[in-house]
Amino acid sequence: MRLPEPRGGVSETVVRALSGAPGSFAGVPVSSPGYEPWLDEDLQLALWVLYELHYRGFDGVDPDWEWDPALLGLRARLEAGFVEGLRKAVPAVPDEPVARALTTLVDADTGPSMSRFLQRKATLTQFREFVVHRSIYHLKEADPHSWGIPRLGGRPKAALVEIQADEYGGGRLERMHAELFRTTMGKLDLDTEYGAYVGQVSAPTLATSNLMSMFGLHRRWLPALLGHLAAFEMTSSIPNRRYGNGLRRLGGDADATRFYDEHIAADAVHEQIAAHDLCGGYVDQHPDQVGDLLFGAACALYLDGVAAEWILTRWEAGNSALREAPADLAASA
The missing domain is CATH 1.10.1240 (Methyltransferase, Methionine Synthase (B12-binding Domains); Chain A, domain 1)
Incomplete structure:
Protein backbone atom coordinates (compact mmCIF):
# COMPACT_ATOMS: atom_id res chain seq x y z
CA MET A 1 0.00 0.00 0.00
CA VAL A 90 -21.43 10.82 23.37
CA PRO A 91 -24.47 10.42 25.62
CA ALA A 92 -24.18 9.56 29.28
CA VAL A 93 -23.98 5.81 29.85
CA PRO A 94 -26.93 4.17 31.65
CA ASP A 95 -26.56 2.98 35.24
CA GLU A 96 -27.71 -0.62 34.67
CA PRO A 97 -26.19 -4.12 34.59
CA VAL A 98 -23.82 -4.18 31.64
CA ALA A 99 -25.80 -6.39 29.24
CA ARG A 100 -28.96 -4.36 29.85
CA ALA A 101 -27.03 -1.09 29.58
CA LEU A 102 -25.65 -2.12 26.19
CA THR A 103 -29.19 -2.88 25.01
CA THR A 104 -30.35 0.50 26.31
CA LEU A 105 -27.62 2.28 24.36
CA VAL A 106 -28.42 0.38 21.16
CA ASP A 107 -32.17 0.94 21.52
CA ALA A 108 -31.64 4.66 22.16
CA ASP A 109 -29.48 5.15 19.09
CA THR A 110 -31.25 7.53 16.71
CA GLY A 111 -28.65 7.68 13.96
CA PRO A 112 -29.80 7.66 10.32
CA SER A 113 -30.53 4.24 8.80
CA MET A 114 -27.99 3.55 6.10
CA SER A 115 -29.31 0.00 5.77
CA ARG A 116 -32.88 1.04 4.98
CA PHE A 117 -31.68 3.46 2.30
CA LEU A 118 -29.51 0.81 0.68
CA GLN A 119 -32.26 -1.79 0.85
CA ARG A 120 -34.94 0.36 -0.76
CA LYS A 121 -33.55 3.36 -2.62
CA ALA A 122 -29.83 3.22 -3.40
CA THR A 123 -28.57 3.14 -6.97
CA LEU A 124 -25.83 0.73 -7.93
CA THR A 125 -23.35 3.63 -7.91
CA GLN A 126 -24.37 4.55 -4.38
CA PHE A 127 -24.08 0.96 -3.19
CA ARG A 128 -20.59 0.78 -4.67
CA GLU A 129 -19.66 4.00 -2.88
CA PHE A 130 -20.94 2.50 0.38
CA VAL A 131 -18.72 -0.54 -0.17
CA VAL A 132 -15.75 1.73 -0.85
CA HIS A 133 -16.27 3.46 2.50
CA ARG A 134 -16.68 0.17 4.35
CA SER A 135 -13.58 -1.32 2.70
CA ILE A 136 -11.36 0.74 5.00
CA TYR A 137 -12.37 -1.55 7.87
CA HIS A 138 -13.79 -4.69 6.27
CA LEU A 139 -10.60 -5.62 4.42
CA LYS A 140 -9.00 -6.01 7.87
CA GLU A 141 -12.16 -7.08 9.62
CA ALA A 142 -11.66 -8.24 13.22
CA ASP A 143 -7.98 -7.26 13.39
CA PRO A 144 -8.38 -4.27 15.77
CA HIS A 145 -10.44 -6.29 18.25
CA SER A 146 -7.95 -9.17 18.19
CA TRP A 147 -5.51 -6.96 20.09
CA GLY A 148 -7.74 -7.59 23.11
CA ILE A 149 -7.08 -11.35 23.23
CA PRO A 150 -3.68 -11.37 25.02
CA ARG A 151 -4.97 -8.80 27.54
CA LEU A 152 -7.85 -10.96 28.76
CA GLY A 153 -8.17 -14.07 30.88
CA GLY A 154 -10.84 -16.59 31.77
CA ARG A 155 -14.42 -16.29 30.52
CA PRO A 156 -14.06 -13.02 28.55
CA LYS A 157 -10.95 -14.30 26.76
CA ALA A 158 -12.75 -17.48 25.69
CA ALA A 159 -15.69 -15.38 24.48
CA LEU A 160 -13.53 -13.07 22.39
CA VAL A 161 -11.66 -16.00 20.86
CA GLU A 162 -14.99 -17.62 19.95
CA ILE A 163 -16.16 -14.48 18.17
CA GLN A 164 -12.86 -13.87 16.41
CA ALA A 165 -12.60 -17.49 15.25
CA ASP A 166 -15.82 -16.98 13.30
CA GLU A 167 -14.57 -13.64 11.94
CA TYR A 168 -11.49 -15.42 10.60
CA GLY A 169 -13.54 -18.20 9.04
CA GLY A 170 -12.50 -20.91 11.45
CA GLY A 171 -9.09 -20.96 9.78
CA ARG A 172 -10.49 -21.36 6.25
CA LEU A 173 -9.42 -18.64 3.85
CA GLU A 174 -12.59 -18.70 1.76
CA ARG A 175 -14.73 -18.14 4.88
CA MET A 176 -12.77 -15.25 6.39
CA HIS A 177 -15.04 -12.24 6.55
CA ALA A 178 -12.38 -9.99 5.02
CA GLU A 179 -12.16 -12.39 2.07
CA LEU A 180 -15.94 -12.54 1.70
CA PHE A 181 -15.93 -8.75 1.52
CA ARG A 182 -13.13 -8.85 -1.03
CA THR A 183 -15.38 -11.08 -3.16
CA THR A 184 -18.21 -8.56 -2.84
CA MET A 185 -15.88 -5.80 -4.01
CA GLY A 186 -14.75 -7.88 -6.96
CA LYS A 187 -18.35 -8.59 -7.96
CA LEU A 188 -18.93 -4.84 -7.96
CA ASP A 189 -15.88 -4.26 -10.16
CA LEU A 190 -13.99 -2.46 -7.39
CA ASP A 191 -10.30 -2.54 -6.58
CA THR A 192 -9.87 -5.27 -3.94
CA GLU A 193 -6.40 -4.23 -2.76
CA TYR A 194 -6.06 -3.36 0.92
CA GLY A 195 -6.29 0.40 1.40
CA ALA A 196 -6.95 1.11 -2.27
CA TYR A 197 -9.63 3.71 -1.56
CA VAL A 198 -8.32 5.51 1.50
CA GLY A 199 -7.91 8.66 -0.59
CA GLN A 200 -11.60 8.67 -1.52
CA VAL A 201 -13.28 8.23 1.87
CA SER A 202 -14.27 10.96 4.32
CA ALA A 203 -12.91 11.91 7.72
CA PRO A 204 -15.93 10.35 9.51
CA THR A 205 -15.25 7.02 7.80
CA LEU A 206 -11.58 7.19 8.80
CA ALA A 207 -12.69 8.09 12.33
CA THR A 208 -14.77 4.91 12.69
CA SER A 209 -11.68 2.87 11.78
CA ASN A 210 -9.35 4.98 13.90
CA LEU A 211 -11.58 4.53 16.94
CA MET A 212 -11.11 0.76 16.79
CA SER A 213 -7.38 1.08 16.31
CA MET A 214 -7.03 3.50 19.21
CA PHE A 215 -9.00 1.27 21.57
CA GLY A 216 -7.15 -1.83 20.35
CA LEU A 217 -3.61 -0.46 20.59
CA HIS A 218 -3.95 0.91 24.12
CA ARG A 219 -4.26 -1.55 27.00
CA ARG A 220 -5.77 1.32 28.97
CA TRP A 221 -8.72 1.24 26.54
CA LEU A 222 -9.32 -2.53 26.69
CA PRO A 223 -12.79 -2.22 28.28
CA ALA A 224 -13.77 0.37 25.63
CA LEU A 225 -12.60 -2.04 22.92
CA LEU A 226 -14.89 -4.75 24.33
CA GLY A 227 -17.82 -2.36 24.54
CA HIS A 228 -17.15 -1.26 20.98
CA LEU A 229 -17.22 -4.85 19.76
CA ALA A 230 -20.45 -5.54 21.65
CA ALA A 231 -22.18 -2.52 20.09
CA PHE A 232 -20.78 -3.53 16.69
CA GLU A 233 -22.22 -7.04 16.97
CA MET A 234 -25.53 -5.93 18.47
CA THR A 235 -26.23 -3.62 15.52
CA SER A 236 -25.09 -5.94 12.75
CA SER A 237 -27.59 -8.70 12.02
CA ILE A 238 -30.64 -6.71 10.85
CA PRO A 239 -28.64 -4.10 8.87
CA ASN A 240 -26.74 -6.85 7.06
CA ARG A 241 -30.01 -8.49 6.06
CA ARG A 242 -31.03 -5.17 4.53
CA TYR A 243 -27.66 -4.69 2.81
CA GLY A 244 -27.92 -8.14 1.25
CA ASN A 245 -31.49 -7.51 0.08
CA GLY A 246 -30.49 -4.14 -1.33
CA LEU A 247 -27.66 -5.66 -3.33
CA ARG A 248 -29.95 -8.43 -4.61
CA ARG A 249 -32.42 -5.73 -5.70
CA LEU A 250 -29.60 -4.22 -7.74
CA GLY A 251 -28.71 -7.55 -9.38
CA GLY A 252 -26.12 -8.92 -6.97
CA ASP A 253 -25.76 -12.71 -7.06
CA ALA A 254 -25.16 -15.14 -4.19
CA ASP A 255 -21.39 -14.58 -4.27
CA ALA A 256 -21.83 -10.81 -4.11
CA THR A 257 -24.20 -10.97 -1.13
CA ARG A 258 -22.54 -13.79 0.82
CA PHE A 259 -20.62 -11.36 3.04
CA TYR A 260 -23.88 -9.80 4.22
CA ASP A 261 -25.80 -13.06 4.41
CA GLU A 262 -23.05 -14.63 6.53
CA HIS A 263 -23.42 -11.88 9.13
CA ILE A 264 -27.16 -12.35 9.63
CA ALA A 265 -26.90 -15.59 11.58
CA ALA A 266 -23.33 -15.22 12.83
CA ASP A 267 -23.83 -11.83 14.44
CA ALA A 268 -27.14 -12.82 16.02
CA VAL A 269 -25.07 -15.33 18.01
CA HIS A 270 -22.10 -12.99 18.45
CA GLU A 271 -24.22 -10.25 20.04
CA GLN A 272 -25.25 -12.60 22.85
CA ILE A 273 -21.69 -13.79 23.42
CA ALA A 274 -20.37 -10.22 23.32
CA ALA A 275 -22.95 -8.75 25.69
CA HIS A 276 -23.07 -11.52 28.27
CA ASP A 277 -19.90 -13.63 28.15
CA LEU A 278 -17.41 -11.04 26.92
CA CYS A 279 -18.62 -7.79 28.50
CA GLY A 280 -20.52 -9.37 31.37
CA GLY A 281 -17.57 -11.60 32.18
CA TYR A 282 -15.13 -8.70 32.01
CA VAL A 283 -17.21 -6.51 34.32
CA ASP A 284 -17.49 -9.39 36.77
CA GLN A 285 -13.69 -9.35 36.90
CA HIS A 286 -13.30 -5.55 36.76
CA PRO A 287 -16.46 -3.89 38.10
CA ASP A 288 -14.72 -0.53 38.30
CA GLN A 289 -14.28 -0.42 34.49
CA VAL A 290 -17.91 -0.63 33.40
CA GLY A 291 -17.93 3.10 32.59
CA ASP A 292 -15.09 2.78 30.08
CA LEU A 293 -16.72 -0.29 28.55
CA LEU A 294 -20.00 1.52 27.96
CA PHE A 295 -18.10 4.60 26.74
CA GLY A 296 -16.58 2.42 24.00
CA ALA A 297 -20.02 1.18 22.98
CA ALA A 298 -21.45 4.70 22.94
CA CYS A 299 -18.54 5.97 20.82
CA ALA A 300 -19.06 3.17 18.29
CA LEU A 301 -22.74 4.01 17.88
CA TYR A 302 -22.13 7.74 17.73
CA LEU A 303 -19.39 7.69 15.08
CA ASP A 304 -21.25 5.14 12.95
CA GLY A 305 -24.17 7.57 12.95
CA VAL A 306 -21.93 10.50 12.00
CA ALA A 307 -20.40 8.54 9.10
CA ALA A 308 -23.82 7.42 7.86
CA GLU A 309 -25.21 10.95 8.02
CA TRP A 310 -22.18 12.31 6.11
CA ILE A 311 -22.80 9.84 3.28
CA LEU A 312 -26.60 10.03 3.19
CA THR A 313 -26.61 13.84 3.20
CA ARG A 314 -24.54 13.87 0.03
CA TRP A 315 -26.60 11.21 -1.69
CA GLU A 316 -29.88 12.95 -0.87
CA ALA A 317 -28.44 16.14 -2.40
CA GLY A 318 -27.62 14.23 -5.58
CA ASN A 319 -23.86 14.22 -4.98
CA SER A 320 -21.20 11.57 -4.67
CA ALA A 321 -20.22 10.45 -1.16
CA LEU A 322 -16.58 10.18 -2.22
CA ARG A 323 -13.99 12.94 -1.97
CA GLU A 324 -12.82 12.18 -5.49
CA ALA A 325 -14.44 9.61 -7.74
CA PRO A 326 -11.74 7.22 -9.05
CA ALA A 327 -12.04 5.97 -12.60
CA ASP A 328 -13.64 2.63 -11.66
CA LEU A 329 -16.49 4.43 -9.90
CA ALA A 330 -16.84 7.46 -12.14
CA ALA A 331 -17.46 5.11 -15.06
CA SER A 332 -20.62 3.77 -13.37
CA ALA A 333 -22.09 7.14 -12.37
Whole structure:
Protein backbone atom coordinates (compact mmCIF):
# COMPACT_ATOMS: atom_id res chain seq x y z
CA MET A 1 0.00 0.00 0.00
CA ARG A 2 1.30 3.43 -0.94
CA LEU A 3 1.22 6.40 1.38
CA PRO A 4 -1.93 8.47 0.72
CA GLU A 5 -2.02 12.07 -0.44
CA PRO A 6 -2.04 14.44 2.58
CA ARG A 7 -5.08 16.53 3.49
CA GLY A 8 -3.40 19.26 5.50
CA GLY A 9 -0.31 20.29 7.40
CA VAL A 10 -0.20 17.47 9.96
CA SER A 11 -0.77 14.61 7.53
CA GLU A 12 1.64 16.21 5.06
CA THR A 13 4.36 16.32 7.73
CA VAL A 14 3.71 12.69 8.67
CA VAL A 15 3.73 11.43 5.08
CA ARG A 16 6.88 13.40 4.30
CA ALA A 17 8.64 12.05 7.39
CA LEU A 18 7.75 8.43 6.57
CA SER A 19 9.45 8.83 3.20
CA GLY A 20 12.76 9.33 5.03
CA ALA A 21 14.81 7.50 7.63
CA PRO A 22 13.43 6.66 11.10
CA GLY A 23 14.52 9.14 13.74
CA SER A 24 14.31 12.16 11.45
CA PHE A 25 10.86 13.35 12.55
CA ALA A 26 11.15 16.57 14.53
CA GLY A 27 7.48 16.92 15.46
CA VAL A 28 4.76 19.29 14.33
CA PRO A 29 2.45 21.68 16.21
CA VAL A 30 -1.12 20.43 16.58
CA SER A 31 -3.98 22.88 17.03
CA SER A 32 -7.74 22.43 17.15
CA PRO A 33 -9.47 23.32 13.85
CA GLY A 34 -12.52 24.61 15.73
CA TYR A 35 -14.86 21.74 14.85
CA GLU A 36 -15.33 18.13 15.86
CA PRO A 37 -12.20 15.99 15.41
CA TRP A 38 -14.08 13.30 13.46
CA LEU A 39 -14.79 15.90 10.78
CA ASP A 40 -11.13 16.97 10.56
CA GLU A 41 -9.76 15.43 7.35
CA ASP A 42 -6.15 16.27 8.23
CA LEU A 43 -6.27 14.86 11.76
CA GLN A 44 -8.11 11.65 10.84
CA LEU A 45 -5.85 10.90 7.88
CA ALA A 46 -2.74 11.52 10.00
CA LEU A 47 -4.08 9.18 12.69
CA TRP A 48 -5.00 6.54 10.13
CA VAL A 49 -1.49 6.60 8.63
CA LEU A 50 0.09 6.36 12.08
CA TYR A 51 -2.13 3.44 13.03
CA GLU A 52 -1.46 1.61 9.78
CA LEU A 53 2.19 1.39 10.80
CA HIS A 54 0.96 -1.19 13.35
CA TYR A 55 -0.95 -3.17 10.73
CA ARG A 56 0.69 -3.78 7.33
CA GLY A 57 2.66 -0.60 6.81
CA PHE A 58 3.35 1.12 3.50
CA ASP A 59 5.47 0.47 0.44
CA GLY A 60 8.93 1.94 0.88
CA VAL A 61 8.40 2.91 4.53
CA ASP A 62 10.97 1.58 7.00
CA PRO A 63 9.20 -0.67 9.56
CA ASP A 64 11.26 0.92 12.35
CA TRP A 65 8.99 3.95 12.07
CA GLU A 66 6.34 1.94 13.92
CA TRP A 67 7.87 2.71 17.32
CA ASP A 68 9.53 6.05 16.58
CA PRO A 69 9.19 8.10 19.83
CA ALA A 70 8.49 11.40 18.08
CA LEU A 71 5.73 9.87 15.94
CA LEU A 72 4.22 8.19 18.99
CA GLY A 73 4.24 11.55 20.75
CA LEU A 74 2.38 13.15 17.86
CA ARG A 75 -0.12 10.29 17.82
CA ALA A 76 -0.75 10.75 21.54
CA ARG A 77 -1.57 14.44 21.03
CA LEU A 78 -3.94 13.65 18.18
CA GLU A 79 -5.60 10.92 20.23
CA ALA A 80 -6.06 13.26 23.19
CA GLY A 81 -8.08 15.67 21.05
CA PHE A 82 -10.08 12.79 19.57
CA VAL A 83 -11.01 11.41 23.01
CA GLU A 84 -11.80 14.85 24.41
CA GLY A 85 -14.24 15.47 21.59
CA LEU A 86 -15.89 12.09 22.08
CA ARG A 87 -16.32 12.62 25.81
CA LYS A 88 -18.23 15.82 25.07
CA ALA A 89 -20.34 14.30 22.30
CA VAL A 90 -21.43 10.82 23.37
CA PRO A 91 -24.47 10.42 25.62
CA ALA A 92 -24.18 9.56 29.28
CA VAL A 93 -23.98 5.81 29.85
CA PRO A 94 -26.93 4.17 31.65
CA ASP A 95 -26.56 2.98 35.24
CA GLU A 96 -27.71 -0.62 34.67
CA PRO A 97 -26.19 -4.12 34.59
CA VAL A 98 -23.82 -4.18 31.64
CA ALA A 99 -25.80 -6.39 29.24
CA ARG A 100 -28.96 -4.36 29.85
CA ALA A 101 -27.03 -1.09 29.58
CA LEU A 102 -25.65 -2.12 26.19
CA THR A 103 -29.19 -2.88 25.01
CA THR A 104 -30.35 0.50 26.31
CA LEU A 105 -27.62 2.28 24.36
CA VAL A 106 -28.42 0.38 21.16
CA ASP A 107 -32.17 0.94 21.52
CA ALA A 108 -31.64 4.66 22.16
CA ASP A 109 -29.48 5.15 19.09
CA THR A 110 -31.25 7.53 16.71
CA GLY A 111 -28.65 7.68 13.96
CA PRO A 112 -29.80 7.66 10.32
CA SER A 113 -30.53 4.24 8.80
CA MET A 114 -27.99 3.55 6.10
CA SER A 115 -29.31 0.00 5.77
CA ARG A 116 -32.88 1.04 4.98
CA PHE A 117 -31.68 3.46 2.30
CA LEU A 118 -29.51 0.81 0.68
CA GLN A 119 -32.26 -1.79 0.85
CA ARG A 120 -34.94 0.36 -0.76
CA LYS A 121 -33.55 3.36 -2.62
CA ALA A 122 -29.83 3.22 -3.40
CA THR A 123 -28.57 3.14 -6.97
CA LEU A 124 -25.83 0.73 -7.93
CA THR A 125 -23.35 3.63 -7.91
CA GLN A 126 -24.37 4.55 -4.38
CA PHE A 127 -24.08 0.96 -3.19
CA ARG A 128 -20.59 0.78 -4.67
CA GLU A 129 -19.66 4.00 -2.88
CA PHE A 130 -20.94 2.50 0.38
CA VAL A 131 -18.72 -0.54 -0.17
CA VAL A 132 -15.75 1.73 -0.85
CA HIS A 133 -16.27 3.46 2.50
CA ARG A 134 -16.68 0.17 4.35
CA SER A 135 -13.58 -1.32 2.70
CA ILE A 136 -11.36 0.74 5.00
CA TYR A 137 -12.37 -1.55 7.87
CA HIS A 138 -13.79 -4.69 6.27
CA LEU A 139 -10.60 -5.62 4.42
CA LYS A 140 -9.00 -6.01 7.87
CA GLU A 141 -12.16 -7.08 9.62
CA ALA A 142 -11.66 -8.24 13.22
CA ASP A 143 -7.98 -7.26 13.39
CA PRO A 144 -8.38 -4.27 15.77
CA HIS A 145 -10.44 -6.29 18.25
CA SER A 146 -7.95 -9.17 18.19
CA TRP A 147 -5.51 -6.96 20.09
CA GLY A 148 -7.74 -7.59 23.11
CA ILE A 149 -7.08 -11.35 23.23
CA PRO A 150 -3.68 -11.37 25.02
CA ARG A 151 -4.97 -8.80 27.54
CA LEU A 152 -7.85 -10.96 28.76
CA GLY A 153 -8.17 -14.07 30.88
CA GLY A 154 -10.84 -16.59 31.77
CA ARG A 155 -14.42 -16.29 30.52
CA PRO A 156 -14.06 -13.02 28.55
CA LYS A 157 -10.95 -14.30 26.76
CA ALA A 158 -12.75 -17.48 25.69
CA ALA A 159 -15.69 -15.38 24.48
CA LEU A 160 -13.53 -13.07 22.39
CA VAL A 161 -11.66 -16.00 20.86
CA GLU A 162 -14.99 -17.62 19.95
CA ILE A 163 -16.16 -14.48 18.17
CA GLN A 164 -12.86 -13.87 16.41
CA ALA A 165 -12.60 -17.49 15.25
CA ASP A 166 -15.82 -16.98 13.30
CA GLU A 167 -14.57 -13.64 11.94
CA TYR A 168 -11.49 -15.42 10.60
CA GLY A 169 -13.54 -18.20 9.04
CA GLY A 170 -12.50 -20.91 11.45
CA GLY A 171 -9.09 -20.96 9.78
CA ARG A 172 -10.49 -21.36 6.25
CA LEU A 173 -9.42 -18.64 3.85
CA GLU A 174 -12.59 -18.70 1.76
CA ARG A 175 -14.73 -18.14 4.88
CA MET A 176 -12.77 -15.25 6.39
CA HIS A 177 -15.04 -12.24 6.55
CA ALA A 178 -12.38 -9.99 5.02
CA GLU A 179 -12.16 -12.39 2.07
CA LEU A 180 -15.94 -12.54 1.70
CA PHE A 181 -15.93 -8.75 1.52
CA ARG A 182 -13.13 -8.85 -1.03
CA THR A 183 -15.38 -11.08 -3.16
CA THR A 184 -18.21 -8.56 -2.84
CA MET A 185 -15.88 -5.80 -4.01
CA GLY A 186 -14.75 -7.88 -6.96
CA LYS A 187 -18.35 -8.59 -7.96
CA LEU A 188 -18.93 -4.84 -7.96
CA ASP A 189 -15.88 -4.26 -10.16
CA LEU A 190 -13.99 -2.46 -7.39
CA ASP A 191 -10.30 -2.54 -6.58
CA THR A 192 -9.87 -5.27 -3.94
CA GLU A 193 -6.40 -4.23 -2.76
CA TYR A 194 -6.06 -3.36 0.92
CA GLY A 195 -6.29 0.40 1.40
CA ALA A 196 -6.95 1.11 -2.27
CA TYR A 197 -9.63 3.71 -1.56
CA VAL A 198 -8.32 5.51 1.50
CA GLY A 199 -7.91 8.66 -0.59
CA GLN A 200 -11.60 8.67 -1.52
CA VAL A 201 -13.28 8.23 1.87
CA SER A 202 -14.27 10.96 4.32
CA ALA A 203 -12.91 11.91 7.72
CA PRO A 204 -15.93 10.35 9.51
CA THR A 205 -15.25 7.02 7.80
CA LEU A 206 -11.58 7.19 8.80
CA ALA A 207 -12.69 8.09 12.33
CA THR A 208 -14.77 4.91 12.69
CA SER A 209 -11.68 2.87 11.78
CA ASN A 210 -9.35 4.98 13.90
CA LEU A 211 -11.58 4.53 16.94
CA MET A 212 -11.11 0.76 16.79
CA SER A 213 -7.38 1.08 16.31
CA MET A 214 -7.03 3.50 19.21
CA PHE A 215 -9.00 1.27 21.57
CA GLY A 216 -7.15 -1.83 20.35
CA LEU A 217 -3.61 -0.46 20.59
CA HIS A 218 -3.95 0.91 24.12
CA ARG A 219 -4.26 -1.55 27.00
CA ARG A 220 -5.77 1.32 28.97
CA TRP A 221 -8.72 1.24 26.54
CA LEU A 222 -9.32 -2.53 26.69
CA PRO A 223 -12.79 -2.22 28.28
CA ALA A 224 -13.77 0.37 25.63
CA LEU A 225 -12.60 -2.04 22.92
CA LEU A 226 -14.89 -4.75 24.33
CA GLY A 227 -17.82 -2.36 24.54
CA HIS A 228 -17.15 -1.26 20.98
CA LEU A 229 -17.22 -4.85 19.76
CA ALA A 230 -20.45 -5.54 21.65
CA ALA A 231 -22.18 -2.52 20.09
CA PHE A 232 -20.78 -3.53 16.69
CA GLU A 233 -22.22 -7.04 16.97
CA MET A 234 -25.53 -5.93 18.47
CA THR A 235 -26.23 -3.62 15.52
CA SER A 236 -25.09 -5.94 12.75
CA SER A 237 -27.59 -8.70 12.02
CA ILE A 238 -30.64 -6.71 10.85
CA PRO A 239 -28.64 -4.10 8.87
CA ASN A 240 -26.74 -6.85 7.06
CA ARG A 241 -30.01 -8.49 6.06
CA ARG A 242 -31.03 -5.17 4.53
CA TYR A 243 -27.66 -4.69 2.81
CA GLY A 244 -27.92 -8.14 1.25
CA ASN A 245 -31.49 -7.51 0.08
CA GLY A 246 -30.49 -4.14 -1.33
CA LEU A 247 -27.66 -5.66 -3.33
CA ARG A 248 -29.95 -8.43 -4.61
CA ARG A 249 -32.42 -5.73 -5.70
CA LEU A 250 -29.60 -4.22 -7.74
CA GLY A 251 -28.71 -7.55 -9.38
CA GLY A 252 -26.12 -8.92 -6.97
CA ASP A 253 -25.76 -12.71 -7.06
CA ALA A 254 -25.16 -15.14 -4.19
CA ASP A 255 -21.39 -14.58 -4.27
CA ALA A 256 -21.83 -10.81 -4.11
CA THR A 257 -24.20 -10.97 -1.13
CA ARG A 258 -22.54 -13.79 0.82
CA PHE A 259 -20.62 -11.36 3.04
CA TYR A 260 -23.88 -9.80 4.22
CA ASP A 261 -25.80 -13.06 4.41
CA GLU A 262 -23.05 -14.63 6.53
CA HIS A 263 -23.42 -11.88 9.13
CA ILE A 264 -27.16 -12.35 9.63
CA ALA A 265 -26.90 -15.59 11.58
CA ALA A 266 -23.33 -15.22 12.83
CA ASP A 267 -23.83 -11.83 14.44
CA ALA A 268 -27.14 -12.82 16.02
CA VAL A 269 -25.07 -15.33 18.01
CA HIS A 270 -22.10 -12.99 18.45
CA GLU A 271 -24.22 -10.25 20.04
CA GLN A 272 -25.25 -12.60 22.85
CA ILE A 273 -21.69 -13.79 23.42
CA ALA A 274 -20.37 -10.22 23.32
CA ALA A 275 -22.95 -8.75 25.69
CA HIS A 276 -23.07 -11.52 28.27
CA ASP A 277 -19.90 -13.63 28.15
CA LEU A 278 -17.41 -11.04 26.92
CA CYS A 279 -18.62 -7.79 28.50
CA GLY A 280 -20.52 -9.37 31.37
CA GLY A 281 -17.57 -11.60 32.18
CA TYR A 282 -15.13 -8.70 32.01
CA VAL A 283 -17.21 -6.51 34.32
CA ASP A 284 -17.49 -9.39 36.77
CA GLN A 285 -13.69 -9.35 36.90
CA HIS A 286 -13.30 -5.55 36.76
CA PRO A 287 -16.46 -3.89 38.10
CA ASP A 288 -14.72 -0.53 38.30
CA GLN A 289 -14.28 -0.42 34.49
CA VAL A 290 -17.91 -0.63 33.40
CA GLY A 291 -17.93 3.10 32.59
CA ASP A 292 -15.09 2.78 30.08
CA LEU A 293 -16.72 -0.29 28.55
CA LEU A 294 -20.00 1.52 27.96
CA PHE A 295 -18.10 4.60 26.74
CA GLY A 296 -16.58 2.42 24.00
CA ALA A 297 -20.02 1.18 22.98
CA ALA A 298 -21.45 4.70 22.94
CA CYS A 299 -18.54 5.97 20.82
CA ALA A 300 -19.06 3.17 18.29
CA LEU A 301 -22.74 4.01 17.88
CA TYR A 302 -22.13 7.74 17.73
CA LEU A 303 -19.39 7.69 15.08
CA ASP A 304 -21.25 5.14 12.95
CA GLY A 305 -24.17 7.57 12.95
CA VAL A 306 -21.93 10.50 12.00
CA ALA A 307 -20.40 8.54 9.10
CA ALA A 308 -23.82 7.42 7.86
CA GLU A 309 -25.21 10.95 8.02
CA TRP A 310 -22.18 12.31 6.11
CA ILE A 311 -22.80 9.84 3.28
CA LEU A 312 -26.60 10.03 3.19
CA THR A 313 -26.61 13.84 3.20
CA ARG A 314 -24.54 13.87 0.03
CA TRP A 315 -26.60 11.21 -1.69
CA GLU A 316 -29.88 12.95 -0.87
CA ALA A 317 -28.44 16.14 -2.40
CA GLY A 318 -27.62 14.23 -5.58
CA ASN A 319 -23.86 14.22 -4.98
CA SER A 320 -21.20 11.57 -4.67
CA ALA A 321 -20.22 10.45 -1.16
CA LEU A 322 -16.58 10.18 -2.22
CA ARG A 323 -13.99 12.94 -1.97
CA GLU A 324 -12.82 12.18 -5.49
CA ALA A 325 -14.44 9.61 -7.74
CA PRO A 326 -11.74 7.22 -9.05
CA ALA A 327 -12.04 5.97 -12.60
CA ASP A 328 -13.64 2.63 -11.66
CA LEU A 329 -16.49 4.43 -9.90
CA ALA A 330 -16.84 7.46 -12.14
CA ALA A 331 -17.46 5.11 -15.06
CA SER A 332 -20.62 3.77 -13.37
CA ALA A 333 -22.09 7.14 -12.37
